[in-house]
Amino acid sequence: MREETSKEEMEVMDTPERGKNSQITTSISKFEDSPVFNFLNSLSPIKPVKSIHITQTINPLSFASLPSVFTSPHVSSLRESRFLRRHQLSDPSKPEFSSDNGSVVERNKGKMDTKKLDEQKENLDPGTSNGQVAGEPSCEFDENFNYDRNSLKDKHVAEHAYNHSTLVPLVEETSQRQLYGSEVNKEGVSQIDQHKEAASCDWESLISDASDLLNLESPNDAESFEKSVDPATTFYRSIKNAMQNMHSLCPVVSGEQVGGRSEPENLLIQPGEGHESMDAESHDIIAGSSITDPTEKMEYEHLSGLYRGMRRRCLVFEMAGVRQKHLEENSGSDSSVLPNTTSNLQLVPTKRGNDSSCRVLPGIGLHLNALAATPKDYKIVNHEASASGRLLIGPANFHRPNSDQESFSNILADNLLEREIDTVENVGLPVEDPCQESGYMANEEINQCSPKKKRRRLEQGGEAEACKRCNCKKSKCLKLYCECFAAGVYCVEPCACIDCFNKPVHEDTVLATRKQIESRNPLAFAPKVIRSSDSLSEVGEDFTKTPASARHKRGCNCKKSGCLxxxxxCYQGGVGCSINCRCEGCKNAFGRKDGSGILGTDHEFEEDETDTTERAVLDGTSQRTAIQSDIEQNMDSVPPATPLRTGRQLVQPFSSKRKPPRSSSFPSISSSSGFPASQPFGKSSFFLPPPKFDQHFETVMEDEVPEFLQGGSPVGGIKSSSPNRKRVSPPQRVETSPGLRSSRKLILRSIPSFPSLTTNQ
DNA sequence: GAGTTTGAAACT
DNA sequence: CAGTTTCAAACTC
Known part of the structure; x- marks a missing residue:
């Protein structure tokens, strides 16, 4: 097993070393062929996998890594990944590294000195600074955990390296640097300590840089990184130089050679490393590989940010009910990778009321919880729908990176879309970001820890969640009037609500209320805006389209605002009006009901939704159609049916498939967040709500997960049921519209299955 | 910041 | 299902 992992790692490392890998594999194969090996194999149920396995294992590893990421809230997976990278790879070139270091340092010390923090804050954008600072606490554990892991790994590596520096093919200079460093350390413990100290110091100094980097997000900060790093960097450099010299002297060092020689050693080494270390490495590697591209890094960051944002409140929400389970489950599920993280999250003391949100993390919102509860679901969701991932926040995040790049890409696309949307909005529409970013940001960020505002936006849900603040005076924040409640998040300090019951303290009440509402409208907490992932990815370029691609499940009923x-x-969600809308004088900039809008016809939307849903579910395109059709059909009959996602089932509580009134629309986020039970997909939770852009995200997110819902297109179906029915009625399915619809029809036909899904609830 | 407008949510 | 009321956000001043 380990061997495989090591191999995988090697592969991951990719680059020139592959040749090595091949060699290694050969050696391994020899090893395997040995009688002893055979004997062992006979004893062990585990069949010896040859080099081939490696590839497979890699994926698993990646997954494992994901969870870790997931677990770490604020810091977000990104940091962790980065962090890991650093330690393991200690790749100076990467700017992130510095940031990671910073986080690491903090971890080590527990917390940065207030002064340092202040400095960082100053350096950082207000939003980011807040997020980091506030968020740090929550993340600390995770970070620490990672740190430990890294240290462990480093140790292992160092040892191994020491014996067989060549073994570690990892590779690249950075990795080599570390190895060398480790070797050096071995030579003298004192040296090691010194190095560590130096490193820590560097880390600290780096932290600020890291924060800056984070803000900047510029991937190419190697230079800055180095500068910031000074001590550590210098140290590594010296080591590196020494190593290079060594290499010059001894050709062996090259990965290939190493692989050839040490294969056996490698095997041993890896095994030696604890699972954790393995995971960490894998993570690191993965991260490294994924991150390698600046663009990728960016994406990563975005995602992480989103997740971060998402987490906050939603998580909190669920904490109440689910927490315990989640904790257990999470620990269990994630445990492999991030057990600590979950605990960490919980542990993370929330500084504020908001903090509760942080706490929540562990619990996650109901939706989230549901997701968390069922790891399987998570995976599914993640893979299938990025959206779900969102809700899940954690999960989604995780998955994306490793397993589903597609989802990832989708997410990214979503982000892009959001951005685009922003641009669009700038053009005409108002952006809500301000709230999020400005006011909420701080609080939210704090909770989330994620510095990036963008993410927040992206995470509609997150934003919504994060940013959302309510002003409820009479509803006690226990009705959908309350944005927080609707979004499935607890109210936080920023809220100006009166007699608020939407707090962790009143979990029971909140949950009960949610159930009631869901009983009425299963989709009440579902994302309001559904976006088809397809639309996103496909539309991609045309942000104009993108908005259109997404739709409001229910549709609007505007009479005076012109949907402007x-x-x-719809407008708020950054989506065009659709057939489902009953609006009068629609002038929605994102797309008019009549289809005159940017996007074009509602039909498109519908299609998109269906597509998205399908996609989310199937990944496979071909399947999609079938599935979509099914889904759509289901939707008609049933809500969103999310057959796919188990979560959906939960989500769908709404008994009546159709009925789900508009609810289908709800903010995915909210749905997720809030009432977890119903919608596992929490995904939506991320985005949903209000947020305009956020919504986009949400929509996106939703697309994936919600898709189910959508798929449901249900929206339409649901809508029909919902108050808006009028709008709905026309509902999509009917297909008044030409071409696109026709497709739908087909879909509907195929559908039948859904009902069962919906039935679950 | 107060008041108005708006449309969703909730209620009948 | 339709109509009305309630509510809080969005908006305006």
Whole structure:
């Protein structure tokens, strides 16, 4: 097993070393062929996998890594990954490294000195600074955990390296550097300590840089990184130089050679490393590989940010009910990778009321919880729908990176879309970001820890969640009037609500209320805006389209606003009006009901949704169609049916498939967040709500997960049921519209299955 | 910051 | 299902 992992790692490392890998594999194969090996194999149920396995294992590893990421909230997977990278790879070239270091340092010390923090804050954007600072606490554990892991790994590596520096093919200079460093350390413990100290110091100094980097997000900060790193960097450099010299002297060092020689050693070494270390490495490697590209890094960051944002409140929400389970489950599921993280999250003391959100993390919102609860679901969701991932926040995040790049890409695309949308909005529409970023940001960020505002936006849900603040005076924040509640998040300090019951303290009440609402409208907490992943990815370029691609499940009922103001949920969600809308005088900039809008016809939307849903579910395109059709059909009959996702089932509580009134629309986020039970997909939770852009995200997110819902297109179906029915009625399915719809029809036919899904609830 | 407008949510 | 009321956000001043 280990061997495989090591191999995988090697592969991951990719680059020139592959040749090595081949060699290694050969050696391994020899090893395997040995009588002893055979004997062992006979004893062990585990069949010896040859080099081939490696590839497979890699994936698993990646997954494992994901969870870790997931677990770490604020810091977000990114940091962790980065962090790991650093330690393991200690790749100076990467700017992130510095940031990671910073985080690491903090971890080590527990917390940065207030002064340092302040400095960092100053350096950082207000939003980011807040997020980091606030968020750090929550993340600390995770970070620490990672740190430990890294240290462990480093130790292992060092040892191994020491014996067989060549063994570690990892590779690249950075990795080599570490190895060398480790070797050096071995030579003298004192040296090691010194190095560590130096490193720590560097880390600290780096932290600020890291924060800056984070803000900047510029991938190419190697230079800055180095500068910032000074001590550590210098140290590594010296080591590196020495290593290079060594290499010059001894050709062996090259990965290939190493692989050839040490194969056996490698095997041993890896095994030696604890699972954790393995995971960490894998993570690191993965991260490294994934991150390698600046663009990728960016994406990563975005995602992480989103996740971060998402986590906050939603998580909190669920904490109440689910927490315990989640904790257990999470620990269990994630445990492999991040057991600590979960605990960490929980542990993370929330500084504020908001903090509760942080706490929540562990619990996650109901939706989230549901997701968390069922790891399987997670995976599914993740893979299938990025959206779900969102809700899940954690999960989604995780998955994306490793397993589903597609989802990842989708997410990224979503982000892009959001951005685009922003641009669009700039053009005409108002952006809500301000709230999020400005006011909420701080709080939210704090909770989330994620510095990046963008992410927040992206995470509609997150934003919504994060940013959302309510002002409820009479509803006690226990009705959908309350944005927080609707989003499935607890109210936080920023909220100006009166007699608020939407707090962790009143979990029972909140949950009960949610159930009631869901009983009425299963989709009440579902994302309001559904976006088809397809639309995103496909549309991609045309942000104009993108908005259109997404739709409001229910549709709006605007009469005076012309769907040009936030009063309009469609507009607010950054999506065009669709057939489902009953609006009068629709002038929605994102797309008019009549189809005159940017996007074009509602039909498209519908299609998109269906597509998205399908995609989310199937990944496979071909399947999609079938599935979509099914889904759509289901939707008609049933809500979103999310057959796919188990979560859906939960989500769908709404008994009546159709009925789900509009609910289908709800903010995915909310749905997720809030009432977890119903919608596992929490995904939506991320995005959903209000947020305009966020919504986009949400929509996106939703697309994936919600897709189910959508798929459900249900929206339409649901819508029909919902108050808006009028709009709905036309509902999509009917297909008044030409071409696109026709497709739908087909889909509907195929559908039948759904009902069962919906039935679950 | 107060008041108005708006449309969703909730209620009948 | 339709109509009305309630509510809080969005908006305006």
């Amino acid at each position: 103001k936030k009063y309009c949920e």
